Amino acid sequence: MALVYDMFIDGQWVHSVSEETMEVRCPADQSLVATVAKANSDDVDVAVQAARKAFDKDEWSSYLNAPIRADYLRKIATILHEEVDRLAELESLSSGKPIMETSMIDIHLAADCFSYYADLASHIGGRQVPLAQQVLDFTLREPIGVIGMIVPFNFPLLLASFKVAPALAAGNTIVLKPSEYTPLTVLELAHICNRIGIPDGVLNVITGFGKDAGEALVQHTEVDKVSFTGSTATGQRIMELCAKTLKKVTLELGGKGPNIVFADCNLDQAVSGVMTGAFMNQGEVCIAGTRVYVERPIWDQFVSQFLTRVKKLKVGHPLSWDTNMGSLISQQQLDKVEYFVSRGIAQGGHLLCGGKRPTDPELAAGFFYEPTVFIDVPADADICQEEIFGPVIVILPFSGEAEAVALANQSKYGLAGGVWTQDIKKGLRMARRLQLGTVWINNYSMLRVEAPFGGYKQSGMGRELGIEGLLDYTQVKNVYVELEDEILYLYD
Incomplete structure (x- = not known):
């Protein structure tokens, strides 16, 4: 019997506003694997507003809560390791990739990603800037805000983890759209987050097509950054849309290795x-x-x-x-x-x-x-x-x-x-x-979560994984403290 999934928005499983659904079929034999909700711009708006509300509460994003965020990430990693067989089968059914790969690589590496960023969550710091004797100057690394994420069909859960884990570790909130071909393991990630009690609105998963849900997510004025993995042509379109509101972007695009x-x-x-x-x-x-x-x-x-x-x-x-x-x-x-x-x-x-x-x-x-x-x-x-x-x-x-x-x-x-x-x-x-x-x-295609990954030229911008991948979900604030009591100002 085919599975049925709703979308995960603000801590709840919900139908799409339009009540429309779409099918997920196994590309190996065209059998029906699941029916999922089909989002449009209205659903995107609800999800983004939920993420904005969760971020603005400061209960999640505060630097004081980094140990709490780390604990959630470790719990996700543990469950991914425990449920590798079920998740790998679901991944292979919807994507067509061999079970040997999903079982041995994809799910375990996704879990490793959450573990790695759990360890880094409490170590996101700025630096002191050496200035004059009576001046204290330092930087802070702060979360960016609401992150819109779009991941492709080829490594659905793994590539989602490359984005979700560092973004959560840094204190951001997320609206995530998986490929319409392979949304199932990303929805299962939402189930895991729900089971462990991640605060409502921190992670939201919408399912739909790029022209309906993807473009609405990229253009939403309450989205502070877009992180996209996919083709260079689509990445160029996303940059064009993000330029209208000067959104930050991370793009992991095509290659010809x-x-x-x-x-x-x-x-x-x-x-x-x-x-x-x-x-x-x-x-x-x-x-x-x-x-x-x-x-x-x-x-x-x-x-x-x-x-x-x-x-x-x-x-x-x-x-x-x-x-x-x-x-x-x-x-x-x-x-x-x-x-x-x-x-x-x-x-x-x-x-x-x-x-x-x-x-x-x-x-x-x-x-x-x-x-x-x-x-x-x-x-x-x-x-x-x-x-x-x-x-x-x-x-x-x-x-x-x-x-x-x-x-x-x-x-x-x-x-x-x-x-x-x-x-x-x-x-x-x-x-x-x-x-x-x-x-x-003397190797090929070996990715480690500890090492940065990203492209030159038309293969993208920004980096995922490693410390660099974490810093890509932060912004720098400078704080200048004047310690001198008597200051001569311009108009004194």
């Missing part, structure tokens, strides 16, 4: 890392390493070994534990992948494997696509330059560090990339020269 394999690498390790970076979550990952550059002396060996491994990947139902790649999120996304594959062929690329939907009749109802590998693609071809958000990669040769850097930086994106070499000095030189927010050396 370069993965650079030098001849002196550990080849087995590099092949495994490139596969993970390319095909994890069916390639529906902003940090996906979809541009693979291999140094010429090992080109043939790498390509041969890589293809052998790729052809063993199992595309299957997301709830099967032996599935390596699940379903894409929607027909629209499948059409997009097929379009870029056709463009790759038309622009001279040589298709080594994949490039089509699986023939297994058991997968016919889902949005599945085989892992796809191109070579001999011009560096300026669409599949080398545009974010596809699917299991499609290109492998290109290079000679030497300079060419590798030039190829890697030939992109409007600058989110993340990898370098594979046993020469650590070379790896560090490359890290300095790559125009990327994150560079992994």
Whole structure:
């Protein structure tokens, strides 16, 4: 039987004002997973007003209550760890991603995020500014206010946690809109917050479409900051809307990750890392390493070994534990992948494997696509330059560090990339020269909640995770205290 969810506003589970609902279906077989409330601008207004009221009370946002906020975050982390099996299944059903990934990575890492920011909540401080002897000057770090958050479909609970945990730790209140495709685990997060007694209005979750609920949230005059993860095109639209009221923004946007394999690498390790970076979550990952550059002396060996491994990947139902790649999120996304594959062929690329939907009749109802590998693609071809958000990669040769850097930086994106070499000095030189927010050396796609994450160029602005992610949800106030009794003022 399908699940039914209302929205969570001001500590209550409520229908939408319009009483409209929308369906959440499993992309692997089109089965109905849940029915959820469908928000419009009226619902957004109610949620934002609840968040504003909760923030203005000062009971939540006061720096004196940081230990209380930390305690709530620890309770959330504990419950997430305890309920990982249920939440992982729900995540896989709605998103199409393999249960192996949601169980081993997504839910546990979300819990770790809440634990980490619980530890930091009581350590948000300013600094003393050294001035003249009779002056005391210092800064305060204060919460921003009401934060509007929009998260995508590919890591629903995890990416929500990257935003919610630091924002709550800093004392903000939140209105959170998950993707219309995958709202269920975010609604479960609201259930957890309700169970542990987080004050009414501190966390509000609205469910709906971007054009109805998302734009209303971004434009609301009582929202002080917007934090968005998604496509660069949507991020540009959000910046445009936020500019009207000069809202603060954090944008984690698209990527086209370069993965650079030098001849002196550990080849087995590099092949495994490139596969993970390319095909994890069916390639529906902003940090996906979809541009693979291999140094010429090992080109043939790498390509041969890589293809052998790729052809063993199992595309299957997301709830099967032996599935390596699940379903894409929607027909629209499948059409997009097929379009870029056709463009790759038309622009001279040589298709080594994949490039089509699986023939297994058991997968016919889902949005599945085989892992796809191109070579001999011009560096300026669409599949080398545009974010596809699917299991499609290109492998290109290079000679030497300079060419590798030039190829890697030939992109409007600058989110993340990898370098594979046993020469650590070379790896560090490359890290300095790559125009990327994150560079992994002898690893790919490893995110730690303690380390900041964000992009260069058109991959976004601001940072999530780490101390930087916490400070992004604060604003600085300066306090100047005059200690001298006799002051000569301008008009004395």
